[in-house]
Amino acid sequence: MEKRIYLCLAHMSGKEQAFIQEAFDTNWVVPLGPNVNGFEEDLKRFVGQQKEVVALSSGTAAIHLALIACGVQAGDEVICQSFTFCASANPVSYLGATPVFIDSEPDSWNMDPALLEQAILDRKDKTGRYPKAIIPVALYGMPYRIEEIMAVAERYGIPVIEDAAEGMGSRWKEQVLGTFGEYGVLSFNGNKMITTSGGGALICKDTESKQRIMWLATQAREAYPYYQHEAIGYNYRLSNICAGIGRGQMTILDEHIAHHKHIAQLYRDAFAGIDGITYHDAPSVDFDANFWLSTILIDENVRIKDENLAYAEAIQGAVGGAAGVVHTSDRIHTDCEPNGNVEALRIQLDKAGIESRPLWKPMHLQPVFKNCPAYTNGTAEAMFRKGLCLPSGPMVTDEDVAYIVQQINNAIL
Numbered sequence: 001m002e003k004r005i006y007l008c009l010a011h012m013s014g015k016e017q018a019f020i021q022e023a024f025d026t027n028w029v030v031p032l033g034p035n036v037n038g039f040e041e042d043l044k045r046f047v048g049q050q051k052e053v054v055a056l057s058s059g060t061a062a063i064h065l066a067l068i069a070c071g072v073q074a075g076d077e078v079i080c081q082s083f084t085f086c087a088s089a090n091p092v093s094y095l096g097a098t099p100v101f102i103d104s105e106p107d108s109w110n111m112d113p114a115l116l117e118q119a120i121l122d123r124k125d126k127t128g129r130y131p132k133a134i135i136p137v138a139l140y141g142m143p144y145r146i147e148e149i150m151a152v153a154e155r156y157g158i159p160v161i162e163d164a165a166e167g168m169g170s171r172w173k174e175q176v177l178g179t180f181g182e183y184g185v186l187s188f189n190g191n192k193m194i195t196t197s198g199g200g201a202l203i204c205k206d207t208e209s210k211q212r213i214m215w216l217a218t219q220a221r222e223a224y225p226y227y228q229h230e231a232i233g234y235n236y237r238l239s240n241i242c243a244g245i246g247r248g249q250m251t252i253l254d255e256h257i258a259h260h261k262h263i264a265q266l267y268r269d270a271f272a273g274i275d276g277i278t279y280h281d282a283p284s285v286d287f288d289a290n291f292w293l294s295t296i297l298i299d300e301n302v303r304i305k306d307e308n309l310a311y312a313e314a315i316q317g318a319v320g321g322a323a324g325v326v327h328t329s330d331r332i333h334t335d336c337e338p339n340g341n342v343e344a345l346r347i348q349l350d351k352a353g354i355e356s357r358p359l360w361k362p363m364h365l366q367p368v369f370k371n372c373p374a375y376t377n378g379t380a381e382a383m384f385r386k387g388l389c390l391p392s393g394p395m396v397t398d399e400d401v402a403y404i405v406q407q408i409n410n411a412i413l
């Protein structure tokens, strides 16, 4: 079978199975135990800053619990980054609260701090209350402008929940993301920097806040010999088996980060020589990205080969496409979609055995969030229309990158 190059496949250190075996041998096949404790210790050491860490069943669960711990309730508003995966905002809706979406600034592609402040003031004006939390996102591992975001948050006394699900090991001025705000979220889903097959963690500022998260994550059981419950809780702890995978993965996290950065460097060098393709790089050395996924912007004036070219050109006038833009036959614009170039290139790469994916579709453009307030400046939408994610994980080799770049070069007319 021909090799296929995927966006970000899981990669094992080889030590995972020993931790899992030990769990079976000692019958710790439950959502607590030595692997969970050991994994939390490893994570705590990694993030530093005297933080505490709670291992959970997913990054989404971590956001959910952080919101509850911040006091978010039905009827409240929570500021979310629009340019993200839905999991940053879904837990706001679980609570009956409303996400208020903020657009990105064009350098990091993450939450625009100036727009954030405008939105906070406008929400206060319109509803009489400040939003209950702010969730910036390290999109594709790129750090957000955390100092500016924290300054705004502190001005209005609003807690920050850092969504570093894609940004494990990314640093702002050498400090690990997830350790600046009230809470920090990590994800160990199968495609992330490390995996526990599925899992996540919440970085907490002290033991008191860790205890509260642990309590919420274990059905809010009170300290009685029998089962006493005085609040609604959740079953969100990580399994001791999955935590065994996590312990094995922690032995290789630094290598994973180094590899993602190495792949980023290969793309950076290669795309510097290709007109019309812009590699999304860190705005400055302060933004120490893990480059979870490498991403490119495709200039709308570049022409991409398309097998449906004749058809595409025929329909181009009809849909008012910009000059040089090729629309594929099956992807005519409806509301906001990646432009024809992105889709044509994605299909070309797919045929060459390469998985690629458009950037996250901004949340303020998602039908499910259509009634939520949004403060936009056009950045996320513009990036979504012309951006593509490229394979970047530990399984991607130097030869793979050379092949991917060659295929992109070949696809440009």
Ligand SMILES: Cc1ncc(COP(=O)(O)O)c(C=O)c1O
Pocket: 057, 058, 059, 060, 061, 084, 085, 087, 088, 137, 163, 165, 166, 186, 187, 188, 189, 199, 200
């Ligand atoms: C930005 C972002 N936030 C949150 C999550 C949720 O993490 P999980 O899949 O572990 O629930 C993900 C990934 O899936 C993500 O990409």
